[in-house]
Amino acid sequence: MTLTRQAADWSNVRTVFLDRDGVLNRKAPEGEYVARWEDFEILDGVMAALGRLRGAGLRTIVVTNQRGIALGRYALRDVESIHAKFQELLAASGAQIDAVYICPHDHGxxxxxxxxxxxxxxxxxxxxxxxxxxxxxxxxxxxxxxxGKRLGIRTILIEGERENSAPSKEKAREIADLRCSSLREAVNAILGPA
Ligand SMILES: [Mg+2]
Ligand SMILES: [Zn+2]
Structure with a gap:
């Protein structure tokens, strides 16, 4: 975990916005898409991390760009069906995501x-x-x-195993208030170690 700015105080956080691919589930390889439940590979520690956020009374909201819908690779209902299954799984472990917002559009x-x-x-x-x-x-x-930055929301970058293009990654690291290797680590930063 690397602090890139002054030590952040996360004690006032009430809402956690979460990207989906690369944060909750493994990102599909370049040019491929998470189109069905079978493609939705939940990352290590995610279920427990979401459970901790819920237990702490924080609101969790997924915000996800799903350009694959605009490209015709899958439909909105496929995405919604993946999320419904994920929520079922979460509910069974006492966790839950409060809401999911999807952008189904292409650039511009x-x-x-x-x-x-x-x-x-x-x-x-x-x-x-x-x-x-x-x-x-x-x-x-x-x-x-x-x-996050444009909205005045603090940001935590999850640095996964598969990186974006180098300039993009550099820019992301520059903007982020904190960098972590996983959602579990990010939640530890916000709530304190489990
Ligand atoms: Mg992502
Ligand atoms: Zn959109």
Missing amino acids: ECNCRKPLPGLFEQAAAEYPGISAAESVMIGDSRVDMEF
Whole structure:
């Protein structure tokens, strides 16, 4: 775990925004997509980490770009069906995600493809208690870090095994308030070690 700015105080965090691919589940190889439940490989420690967030009373909201829908690789209902199965699994272990917001669009078509703020705005409209200052964005890519930064939300970068292109990765590291190797480590930073 590397602190890239002054020691962050996470004690006021009430809402945790989570990217999906590369944070909750293993990112598909370049050019491939997580199109069905069989492709959704949950990363180590994720179930327990989500359980801890729930136990601590934090709101958890997934914000995910799913351009594969615009490209016709899979449909919105496929994505929703993956999320429903994931929620079932979480519920069985006492965890739960409060909401999932999906951008199904291609580049330049909308206001909701991260780093644009639309998914945050949708969440804030449904959960009026959300404030950027009391939120954190956890993601594995530059767009996640930019999404947070533009909204005034603190950011935690998950540095996975498969990296983005070098300049993108460098930029993501530069923006991030904190860098961690997994969601488990990020949750330890926010809540204190388990
Ligand atoms: Mg990702
Ligand atoms: Zn969109």
